[in-house]
Each structure stands twice: as C-alpha cells, then as structure tokens.
Amino acid sequence: MCLAIQTQDLCRRFGDRLVVDQVSMRVPRHAIYGFLGRNGAGKTTTLRILLGLLRADGGRALVDGIDVATDRLAAARRIGALLEAQGFYVNLSGEANLDLTRRLLGCPTREVARVLALVELDAHARRRVGDYSLGMRQRLGLARALLGAPPVLVLDEPTNGLDPEGMADMRRLLRELPGRAGVTVLLSSHLLGEIEQVATHVGILSKGRLVMEGELGALKASLAADIRIEADDLARAAGVARTHGFEVDTTNDALVARLAPGADPRPHAAALNRALCAAGVAVHALQPGLPSLERLYSAVSHAPAAMEATP
Numbered sequence: 001m002c003l004a005i006q007t008q009d010l011c012r013r014f015g016d017r018l019v020v021d022q023v024s025m026r027v028p029r030h031a032i033y034g035f036l037g038r039n040g041a042g043k044t045t046t047l048r049i050l051l052g053l054l055r056a057d058g059g060r061a062l063v064d065g066i067d068v069a070t071d072r073l074a075a076a077r078r079i080g081a082l083l084e085a086q087g088f089y090v091n092l093s094g095e096a097n098l099d100l101t102r103r104l105l106g107c108p109t110r111e112v113a114r115v116l117a118l119v120e121l122d123a124h125a126r127r128r129v130g131d132y133s134l135g136m137r138q139r140l141g142l143a144r145a146l147l148g149a150p151p152v153l154v155l156d157e158p159t160n161g162l163d164p165e166g167m168a169d170m171r172r173l174l175r176e177l178p179g180r181a182g183v184t185v186l187l188s189s190h191l192l193g194e195i196e197q198v199a200t201h202v203g204i205l206s207k208g209r210l211v212m213e214g215e216l217g218a219l220k221a222s223l224a225a226d227i228r229i230e231a232d233d234l235a236r237a238a239g240v241a242r243t244h245g246f247e248v249d250t251t252n253d254a255l256v257a258r259l260a261p262g263a264d265p266r267p268h269a270a271a272l273n274r275a276l277c278a279a280g281v282a283v284h285a286l287q288p289g290l291p292s293l294e295r296l297y298s299a300v301s302h303a304p305a306a307m308e309a310t311p
C-alpha cells in the first residue's frame with residue numbers, strides 16, 4: 001500500500017546535534033495524524049524536510065510515494081502546508097489573496113471558490129483579510145494549503161491562539177477534511193486534548209526519535225485504566241483493595257488501583273466502592289481513569305528534549 005507520508009531512518013543535524021534521529025514514520029492515506037512532541041523534539045525540522053524546505057542528512061522521505069530529495073517539485077505539488085506565518089495581504093480580500101497563490105500554482109480560477117467553500121468562508125470571500133477574525137484567517141490559511149488539491153496537508157499548530165469557538169470550528173473542519181477533500185492530514189500540535197479529539201493516528205517524537213506511532217484507538221486500548229480513590233484512611237483503604245485483588249499505589253492524597261489493559265473500570269469501581277464502604281472506610285471520591293492520549297504521551301515522553309539534554 002502506498003502511504004501518504006513515509007520516512008525511513010530520516011536524520012538531520014544542526015552542527016553536531018542530531019535533532020531528527022532515524023525517524024521512520026508511516027502515515028496511512030486519509031488519516032489525521034497527530035504529530036506530537038515537546039518543544040525542540042524535532043517536529044518542525046521533520047515537517048520542513050517533508051515540505052522540501054530543508055535537506056535531510058540521512059534516510060528518505062516520501063510524500064504520496066515520491067522521494068522529496070530526488071523529485072522535490074513533484075513531491076511539493078502533492079503537499080500543502082499551513083505553517084505559523086500566514087503572510088496575507090490585509091488590504092486584499094480573502095478571495096484576492098487566494099487568487100495570487102492560485103496563479104503562482106497555475107491552477108484554474110474555479111479552485112479559489114472550491115477551497116473557500118471547503119473552509120466555509122465563501123460568504124466572506126470579498127471581505128478584507130484585515131477585517132477577518134484570527135479563526136477566519138486560519139481557515140483562509142487552510143484554504144490556501146488546499147489550493148491545487150494536494151493529497152497531503154501539513155498543519156503546524158492550526159488552533160494556536162484561537163478562541164474556544166474558533167478552535168471548535170477548526171476541529172470540525174479538520175475532522176471532515178479527509179472525507180470532503182480526500183486528503184491526509186499531518187497535524188503538529190502541543191495540545192494533546194485537541195489532537196485527541198481529531199486524530200485517527202499519532203506519532204510521538206522525543207529527542208528527535210519517534211518513540212510511539214500507531215492508530216490512536218489501538219494505542220489507547222493497550223493502556224490500562226485505573227481508579228483513583230480519595231478516602232479518610234488511605235492505608236486502610238489500600239489494605240481493603242489488596243484483599244479484594246487490586247494492585248494499588250498510594251500517592252500523598254489518593255490511592256490508585258491499577259487494572260489490567262482492556263478492563264472496563266466501571267464494574268471494578270463499583271466493587272471497590274462496596275468493599276471500602278463495608279470495611280468502614282469513608283470514601284470521599286472515586287474516579288475511574290480511562291486510557292487517554294495524555295497518559296500515552298506521558299508514558300513515552302518523560303525524557304528531556306534534545307535541546308535540554310545538550311550542554
């Protein structure tokens with residue numbers, strides 16, 4: 001199967017620092033792939049290599065099956081990007097701004113209307129970009145990335161700085177893009193909650209290395225749920241939980257009962273609650289914790305980032 005994006009042992013140095021270290025990523029077609037990592041983990045560098053803006057020092061990067069190093073222009077035609085700097089002419093309309101890029105790309109005139117409709121800006125096409133909200137500008141950036149119908153989109157922090165409503169709009173648009181525009185989306189972000197709501201797949205970079213990758217649902221299913229208990233006497237509560245076959249950890253203010261991967265925490269929480277109450281423990285709170293992207297992320301990215309590890 002031809003992947004939308006594939007890298008093999010991709011490496012990039014800055015001076016003697018290896019900031020992308022043998023990264024082999026696989027982004028299936030029509031995925032929304034959340035690309036995660038701490039500041040300095042190497043995400044932007046990887047994206048810039050994929051976009052043909054930076055040369056790799058080793059390995060390969062393929063976009064829609066095309067090698068970025070050996071066929072840069074053909075690869076560039078298959079990938080659209082929304083990066084941090086938008087660079088719109090604020091005195092021109094959204095439509096006029098898009099038309100400038102359309103001409104550079106040599107696309108037909110109707111492309112502008114197509115992408116404006118995809119990001120739901122058609123009603124505001126003739127307004128000055130200077131009068132757009134930040135959310136509308138981000139959507140215009142997304143429209144520009146969609147010009148020429150590239151099969152792959154790379155978006156760097158697309159919800160950065162947006163208000164909750166703008167974030168919700170962008171999330172919805174992103175979720176719908178693979179179905180409506182037939183694209184694959186590579187989404188770089190620090191916001192785990194945002195990624196969790198839109199991504200079908202994730203890849204996590206730590207110190208330049210890809211430390212986890214896969215389908216988000218399957219990765220989360222591999223994690224165990226737990227139950228967090230607050231009670232008047234944690235030592236006694238721990239004893240009761242152990243007697244009932246739970247493995248427990250105690251923190252300063254709570255007890256955490258660990259469950260086997262795949263176990264539904266709800267019946268276990270009910271059983272534990274009954275046992276604690278029967279033993280006379282006063283339970284103040286009992287909270288089942290479901291596997292989350294945040295827990296996946298913290299399981300693999302505790303190590304300090306490359307930048308911080310280098311003197």
Ligand SMILES: Nc1ncnc2c1ncn2[C@@H]1O[C@H](COP(=O)(O)OP(=O)(O)OP(=O)(O)O)[C@@H](O)[C@H]1O
Binds near residue numbers: 037039040044046
């Ligand atoms: N042009 C450059 N010259 C030297 N070092 C660079 C250059 N670009 C990036 N770096 C360094 O490479 C490392 C990885 O940077 P990169 O921007 O790829 O990380 P990132 O994961 O995108 O971080 P952030 O989330 O903060 O954008 C950092 O230590 C950064 O300082």
